[in-house]
Amino acid sequence: MPEGHVIHRLAQELHKNFGDAELEATSPQGRFAREAALIDATPISRAEAFGKHLFVEFESAHPENIVYIHLGLIGTLHFEPATETRGQIRLHLSNGEIAANLRGPQWCRLITDAERSAAIAKLGADPIRDDADPLPIRLKVQRSQRSIGSLLMDQKLFAGVGNIYRAETLFRLGISPFTPGSRIGTAQFEAMWDDLVLLMKAGVVAGRIDTVRPEHTPEAMGRPPRKDDHGGEVYTYRRAGQPCLVCGTPIREQVMEGRNLFWCPSCQT
Known part of the structure; x- marks a missing residue:
């Protein structure tokens, strides 16, 4: 989707x-x-x-x-x-x-x-829209016992966020997707929101999703570019079994609420 x-x-x-x-x-x-x-x-x-x-x-x-x-x-x-x-x-x-x-x-x-x-x-806050208000969303997240990996996919909270942005933002911030929303601190939530704004607005301009930092691009690491129907350079999405670009640990995958979840068990503790 x-x-x-x-x-x-x-x-x-x-x-x-x-x-x-x-x-x-x-x-x-x-x-x-x-x-x-x-x-x-x-x-x-x-x-x-x-x-x-x-x-x-x-x-x-x-x-x-x-x-x-x-x-x-x-x-x-x-x-x-x-x-x-x-x-x-x-x-x-x-x-x-x-x-x-x-x-x-x-x-x-x-x-x-x-x-x-x-x-x-009926929709939540859209990180791409300048009129979005993340405060009500933060309060709902911090009252929830659902995992942050689940909450990020809830369109009544994070409008427009899908499987790729979920996986990549959590990796970039070192947050385990299994962390309950109630354990997401305010500073952590704000960092997550700011990262979604950054990545998703960049996606509008580029027409594709790129989430890796400059030091992890193919050119910087001397590795082949990613080949995938979704395009873009990413850390975890659809990289199950491949080494983490940061620590080398194999990326994990499992189904969460009907959608494939990707994460690094070492970087996202």
């Missing part, structure tokens, strides 16, 4: 590619045809992300004027030539030259402003 930086980058690309142009909105697949007709021939007024949720608002007089997208596990939103209509396209937005084609989302809905507010209210 795409993590929050991907959704923020998509919001930026919608503005960059379409500006204030009136867009053709269709649903080649047919499942979003009624909704597409309501926003057809109107420009985007605002596209923004909250965690893994994308809200695209159109300058339509109809009260339902916000396309609410969650990509889920297999969804994609690709910018392609306007003539590209291959595949099961749920929503096709085009300015005549470029199209944003949405395929396979977990959901794509046309909602009102009130419904958008209700959806956002």
